[in-house]
Amino acid sequence: MKTADWHNRYLMQARWTKNLRRFIFDKLKAAPGQTVLEVGSGTGALFPDFEYQGLRPFGVDIDLQRCEFSMSNSPDNPMVNADGFRLPFKNGSFDFTFCHYFLLWLKNPQEVIKEMKRVTKPGGYVIAAAEPDYQSRIDYPELFQNIGNMQNHSLSFQGVNLTMGRKLGWMFREAGLQGVHLGLLAGEWRQPSLDAFEAEWDMIAYDLGGMAPIERILEIKEEAMQSWLKGQATIFIPTFYAHGKL
Ligand SMILES: C[S@@+](CC[C@H](N)C(=O)[O-])C[C@H]1O[C@@H](n2cnc3c(N)ncnc32)[C@H](O)[C@@H]1O
Secondary structure, eight states, rough: HHHHHHHHHHHHHHHHHHHHHHHHHHHHHHHHHOOOEEOOOTOTTHHHHHTTTOEEEEESSOHHHHHHHHHHHHHTOOOOOOOOOOOOOOOTTTTEEESSSOOOOOOOOHHHHHHHHHHHEEEEEEEEEEOGGGGEEESSSSHHHHHHHHHHHHHTTTTEEEEHHHHHHHHHHHHTTTEEEEEEEEOOSSSSOHHHHHHHHHHHHHHHHHBOOOOHHHHHHHHHHHHHHHHHHEOOOOOEEEEEEE
């Protein structure tokens, strides 16, 4: 997939968590001009929202192309091409350190949480805004259950930790963060539309690529679309958030 396509995918995920992110920063009394470092910031899809809240975003990502995309899209937001396990910043540099759909991709996420804590100012916060628990997903009806199983298979093959969400609270506490709050992103299902189906399907099709021949994937898509437009489909992937103070 091209970097611009990843950006569109990240923009869609950003829409799911928009209200939650605003709620968290309001709750933590984020003030205009405070700094936020997003670790694993990808194409910078969340930067406009940080700015909307008056925050000054900085990003780190291990993927050079995503860093370049982010810099060309939002040149005012500094972006460093680096590994989250070794952040190139001094102790206590940022008011907030933040991540979003990130820890699930790592082999030792607790090490990155500790590294985020290191570069956060005393009195500041470490925030993980969206860490799914794919293993406890709900998919209905059976067709979507089959699709969900295939998607989990593929994600696991891509290196995703399918039970990251349930471990988040403990990892924050184990890192020595104070007053850890753990929560769950709520679900909401509107009137089914073709646009919403196509957007969801783009992600599913990417994950299913290689799991079945293309003709079979197209058949599944047709069946899934009919079921979706009838209003049968209910998909819920429990997605956790946590914040803790230094
Ligand atoms: C699913 S994307 C999320 C991007 C962004 N947080 C968002 O929500 O729009 C995860 C990002 O983490 C980055 N990443 C993976 N391992 C990393 C590491 N060890 N250090 C820094 N970035 C990493 C990937 O390159 C990718 O851009």
